[in-house]
Amino acid sequence: MEVTQLLAIGLAAVLVSIVAIYWRLRNTTWAARPPIIVGDPDVTRRLIFDHADAFSNHPLFPLGIDLDAGHRKTTSITSAPYGPFWRAIRRNLTVNILHPSRVAELLVPLQRNAVDALVADVSSAAARDTVIGVRDAVYAAVFATVARLCFGEDVGDHHDVRSMQKLLHDFFHDEVGPFDLLTSSSNEAPRELRDDEIVKLVWEFLGASTEAVVAIIEWTMAHLVAKPEVQEKLYLELTAGDHQNGQLSDERLRDTPYLSAVVLETLRLHPPLPMLIRDVGPDGAAAAGIPTPPNGTVARFMFNAEVIGRDPKVWSDPEEFRPERFIAGGEAENLSLVPGPKEIKMVPFGAGRRHCPGAGLSMVHIGAIVAALVREFEWAPPEDKGGVDLTDSTALFVKVMASPLKARVTPRVSQS
Numbered sequence: 001m002e003v004t005q006l007l008a009i010g011l012a013a014v015l016v017s018i019v020a021i022y023w024r025l026r027n028t029t030w031a032a033r034p035p036i037i038v039g040d041p042d043v044t045r046r047l048i049f050d051h052a053d054a055f056s057n058h059p060l061f062p063l064g065i066d067l068d069a070g071h072r073k074t075t076s077i078t079s080a081p082y083g084p085f086w087r088a089i090r091r092n093l094t095v096n097i098l099h100p101s102r103v104a105e106l107l108v109p110l111q112r113n114a115v116d117a118l119v120a121d122v123s124s125a126a127a128r129d130t131v132i133g134v135r136d137a138v139y140a141a142v143f144a145t146v147a148r149l150c151f152g153e154d155v156g157d158h159h160d161v162r163s164m165q166k167l168l169h170d171f172f173h174d175e176v177g178p179f180d181l182l183t184s185s186s187n188e189a190p191r192e193l194r195d196d197e198i199v200k201l202v203w204e205f206l207g208a209s210t211e212a213v214v215a216i217i218e219w220t221m222a223h224l225v226a227k228p229e230v231q232e233k234l235y236l237e238l239t240a241g242d243h244q245n246g247q248l249s250d251e252r253l254r255d256t257p258y259l260s261a262v263v264l265e266t267l268r269l270h271p272p273l274p275m276l277i278r279d280v281g282p283d284g285a286a287a288a289g290i291p292t293p294p295n296g297t298v299a300r301f302m303f304n305a306e307v308i309g310r311d312p313k314v315w316s317d318p319e320e321f322r323p324e325r326f327i328a329g330g331e332a333e334n335l336s337l338v339p340g341p342k343e344i345k346m347v348p349f350g351a352g353r354r355h356c357p358g359a360g361l362s363m364v365h366i367g368a369i370v371a372a373l374v375r376e377f378e379w380a381p382p383e384d385k386g387g388v389d390l391t392d393s394t395a396l397f398v399k400v401m402a403s404p405l406k407a408r409v410t411p412r413v414s415q416s
């Protein structure tokens with residue numbers, strides 16, 4: 001069995017156990033504390049930026065799930081309390097892996113193989129049956145890239161678990177280097193990460209880099225199937241220049257503004273993580289002018305990214321899929337991926353100190369796959385069904401299409 005298969009099985013096992021624990025605990029930790037839901041962009045901006053010290057804590061168990069139940073407690077970047085440990089593990093990821101130059105160096109070459117394999121897969125599926133399921137095909141390509149980014153290019157060639165464990169361990173020790181974990185503001189002496197902490201971070205990296213990216217690619221393709229004129233405009237942009245083999249970097253993305261606009265419009269309408277969660281203690285709540293929670297408890301805030309991205313005060317025809325908003329002269333021209341302290345219009349990658357560090361990498365990854373799918377194939381609704389069903393549902397914590405996208409696919413050029 002190949003290592004990628006083992007990883008996929010491992011990930012699936014973790015997800016299954018998460019679901020089991022979720023159902024067991026949903027009536028205790030999570031439901032016992034009704035959250036305060038915020039959908040107004042101005043209030044969100046004020047709380048997250050003007051009261052950043054108070055509004056920078058993610059919950060330890062965002063889903064009300066204790067993943068470490070019965071084991072030593074370990075935090076990931078997402079769940080680490082705001083403080084020196086969180087700052088150190090986040091900085092290691094952003095500086096050593098997610099810096100644009102590292103993304104170009106690590107991700108772009110890996111994408112070539114994954115995108116080629118995806119195009120080959122879709123071509124042969126199309127030869128058998130012109131209607132294909134988009135999610136499964138894309139999932140394999142995204143996971144293969146992320147696993148190779150994480151464990152090394154030859155991951156698919158290893159056949160035993162030991163080598164996988166070694167790769168996993170080496171990821172942080174050799175690729176990133178020993179962790180200088182704690183900053184000078186901490187009382188703890190610097191130390192290297194423990195194995196259980198590394199495993200948690202790798203699991204977080206694999207999960208964060210796969211689920212939301214796949215969801216956005218599927219939503220993007222759904223809108224392109226539903227709106228052939230947008231698909232055609234994108235195809236023309238992609239074939240006008242020298243955009244070969246799905247290799248896209250940050251720089252190349254700037255040369256394909258319509259592709260970026262299509263992905264941004266999808267992120268506005270379908271933020272895969274629909275809620276930004278913050279736990280705020282009594283002092284922080286009082287400073288922000290919010291009724292103080294009872295002693296010893298925290299107030300849980302959930303900022304609704306979906307409502308914010310569709311606010312009619314901010315967006316014209318907010319329910320409409322219109323990528324032109326993000327093009328020169330549009331209402332959201334030059335909108336940054338992550339909002340700054342002056343104004344919030346959409347928050348698919350969050351906001352403030354806990355915003356998503358993978359935003360730039362995601363745009364490159366999503367852009368490369370969507371570009372290849374549109375450049376090589378024409379996508380249309382299945383003949384027997386009218387239109388595309390854009391109803392959503394929440395799979396664990398990611399908003400996905402309730403009915404996975406099926407599309408009729410026709411190769412644009414003859415595939416040899």
Ligand code: HEM
Pocket residue numbers: 058077078079090098204205208209210212213216271272273276277347348349350351352353354355356357358359361362
């Ligand atoms: C379409 C793709 C993605 C979306 C929509 C997304 C969205 C988000 C959101 C909404 C948050 C919470 C932000 C907040 O609370 O303000 C988050 C956090 C995070 N994301 Fe992403 N993400 C994506 C891809 C990635 C990738 C590729 C990585 C890793 C390489 C990643 C790593 C993380 C981490 C580590 C955090 C926790 C940050 C912290 O607590 O300091 N994400 N993401």
